Amino acid sequence: xxxxxxxxxxxxxxxxxxxxxxxxxxxxxxxxxxxxxxxxxxxxxxxxxxxxxxxxxxxxxxxxxxxxxxxxxxxxxxxxxxxxxxxxxxxxxxxxxxxxxxxxxxxxxxxxxxxxxxxxxxxxxxxxxxxxxxxxxxxxxxxxxxxxxxxxxxxxxxxxxxxxxxxxxxxxxxxxxxxxxxxxxxxxxxxxxxxxxxxxxxxxxxxxxxxxxxxxxxxxxxxxxxxxxxxxxxxxxxxxxxxxxxxxxxxxxxxxxxxxxxxxxxxxxxxxxxxxxxxxxxxxxxxxxxxxxxx
Amino acid sequence: xxxxxxxxxxxxxxxxxxxxxxxxxxxxxxxxxxxxxxxxxxxxxxxxxxxxxxxxxxxxxxxxxxxxxxxxxxxxxxxxxxxxxxxxxxxxxxxxxxxxxxxxxxxxxxxxxxxxxxxxxxxxxxxxxxxxxxxxxxxxxxxxxxxxxxxxxxxxxxxxxxxxxxxxxxxxxxxxxxxxxxxxxxxxxxxxxxxxxxxxxxxxxxxxxxxxxxxxxxxxxxxxxxxxxxxxxxxxxxxx
Numbered sequence: 001x002x003x004x005x006x007x008x009x010x011x012x013x014x015x016x017x018x019x020x021x022x023x024x025x026x027x028x029x030x031x032x033x034x035x036x037x038x039x040x041x042x043x044x045x046x047x048x049x050x051x052x053x054x055x056x057x058x059x060x061x062x063x064x065x066x067x068x069x070x071x072x073x074x075x076x077x078x079x080x081x082x083x084x085x086x087x088x089x090x091x092x093x094x095x096x097x098x099x100x101x102x103x104x105x106x107x108x109x110x111x112x113x114x115x116x117x118x119x120x121x122x123x124x125x126x127x128x129x130x131x132x133x134x135x136x137x138x139x140x141x142x143x144x145x146x147x148x149x150x151x152x153x154x155x156x157x158x159x160x161x162x163x164x165x166x167x168x169x170x171x172x173x174x175x176x177x178x179x180x181x182x183x184x185x186x187x188x189x190x191x192x193x194x195x196x197x198x199x200x201x202x203x204x205x206x207x208x209x210x211x212x213x214x215x216x217x218x219x220x221x222x223x224x225x226x227x228x229x230x231x232x233x234x235x236x237x238x239x240x241x242x243x244x245x246x247x248x249x250x251x252x253x254x255x256x257x258x259x260x261x262x263x264x265x266x267x268x269x270x271x272x273x274x275x276x277x278x279x280x281x282x283x284x285x286x287x288x289x290x291x292x293x294x295x
Numbered sequence: 296x297x298x299x300x301x302x303x304x305x306x307x308x309x310x311x312x313x314x315x316x317x318x319x320x321x322x323x324x325x326x327x328x329x330x331x332x333x334x335x336x337x338x339x340x341x342x343x344x345x346x347x348x349x350x351x352x353x354x355x356x357x358x359x360x361x362x363x364x365x366x367x368x369x370x371x372x373x374x375x376x377x378x379x380x381x382x383x384x385x386x387x388x389x390x391x392x393x394x395x396x397x398x399x400x401x402x403x404x405x406x407x408x409x410x411x412x413x414x415x416x417x418x419x420x421x422x423x424x425x426x427x428x429x430x431x432x433x434x435x436x437x438x439x440x441x442x443x444x445x446x447x448x449x450x451x452x453x454x455x456x457x458x459x460x461x462x463x464x465x466x467x468x469x470x471x472x473x474x475x476x477x478x479x480x481x482x483x484x485x486x487x488x489x490x491x492x493x494x495x496x497x498x499x500x501x502x503x504x505x506x507x508x509x510x511x512x513x514x515x516x517x518x519x520x521x522x523x524x525x526x527x528x529x530x531x532x533x534x535x
Contacts, residue, residue, distance in 0.1 A: 072526070102483065123504070161399050164395065164396050164399055164400070165400065167385060167387035168385055168387075168388070168400075169387055171385040172383050172385070173380070174347055174367070175385060176400075177347075177367035177371070177382045178346075178347070178367055179368075179371060179372055179397045179447075179448060180371040180372055180397065180401035180402070181368055181444075182397070183368070
């Protein structure tokens with residue numbers, strides 16, 4: 001399957017590869033959000049970390065002419081670092097309090113960046129070149145690499161003690177702590193890793209287009225859409241959020257071509273129907289069908 | 296040898312003093328019963344020792360170490376483990392995975408070692424079919440699984456908080472056998488219990504709490520004939 005994904009540029013045109021880029025970036029957002037959600041922590045901070053990653057990487061390229069790939073890495077590391085610092089302060093909060101703080105992180109950075117001179121203020125910044133000079137196949141491979149990395153991290157976590165720690169914390173923190181789980185430590189680790197992945201995807205996104213703007217890079221849809229995609233695909237699994245991101249991005253794109261002005265309405269109706277009738281998402285549906293066949 | 300020693304242990308919740316100046320000792324290999332009417336502070340006592348709450352005042356020494364302010368997971372690492380008054384299985388994990396949690400994080404065992412150790416514990420406690428989801432287990436099985444999860448952390452001291460609650464007569468007898476079996480392996484146990492028969496038959500020594508204070512302590516026969524204990528449970532005789 002991986003080989004098929006790698007060889008796709010041979011068969012697809014630029015337009016389709018660009019859609020796949022978006023699918024992969026959103027898949028990283030949705031899956032990393034879900035990985036944090038497995039510990040019971042609801043984050044609205046995807047856009048914030050995507051924004052931090054994007055700005056750091058463009059600043060690195062713009063002022064220091066650092067290799068774009070390295071600057072993406074720098075964006076990722078800085079997003080993770082911010083998550084550690086913020087997490088150390090706020091990961092004692094739970095539920096909506098934590099969610100609101102994660103939302104605030106992105107907003108704070110957006111407002112600061114909007115008002116700073118060296119970040120280009122409200123207009124943002126434009127790089128001389130997009131990454132790989134905009135070569136469709138190379139940019140696709142970059143997005144694919146980041147997508148695969150996220151999937152691998154998720155699979156490893158699902159097969160290691162990380163899954164036990166996060167499930168225990170999500171189910172019952174008192175039982176988790178009484179069984180020896182250092183809750184705070186595991187929450188900081190998972191928050192840093194998922195934020196680093198979000199920063200990486202955000203940085204890649206900014207390098208794909210060779211530009212950043214405060215509103216574009218800290219876009220609210222970076223937070224809302226991935227959450228909907230994860231719900232649509234099914235929470236708590238590796239493939240659910242990825243499938244959700246793929247289907248919803250492609251459907252949105254197809255609708256955009258047919259109903260240029262009303263596509264968001266149709267998109268919304270699809271989501272409402274999906275959440276009302278398939279609360280477990282697509283993965284939940286597949287599980288149900290499997291159980292029926294078995295019986 | 297004294298394994299657990301509390302000195303002047305106090306815990307307040309706002310204006311309510313749930314635990315007041317509790318000083319007790321638990322010796323190695325002993326089974327100590329903690330009894331008292333509802334609201335006497337039995338569960339608060341367990342929760343303070345196990346680190347769910349930190350004490351407002353007082354001191355907890357365990358194996359000669361001061362662990363008063365240690366967090367719950369640190370107290371677990373030190374060797375204190377407990378079960379809960381209300382059943383608290385982790386629904387996201389199946390039977391054996393629930394037990395593995397204790398081995399993995401209580402003792403830092405690898406996944407494979409934890410599974411091995413948890414299998415042994417399940418066999419020891421007579422829990423079969425270990426890959427089941429929690430939803431298919433009976434109350435007795437869940438309680439045993441919670442004991443297995445606690446034992447998987449290899450504790451030196453085990454707190455059993457109302458482990459008989461919700462069990463029928465036969466199940467209670469089976470659970471008492473289980474407790475004896477665990478004790479015969481050399482475990483020190485503190486039992487918080489309402490069922491007097493359990494206290495009478497299992498414990499070496501009884502501590503009676505009332506209004507967060509130690510009312511009296513001693514052998515079961517001594518405690519059960521103490522006028523203050525009878526008053527605490529049954530109320531005072533009306534003056535005629």
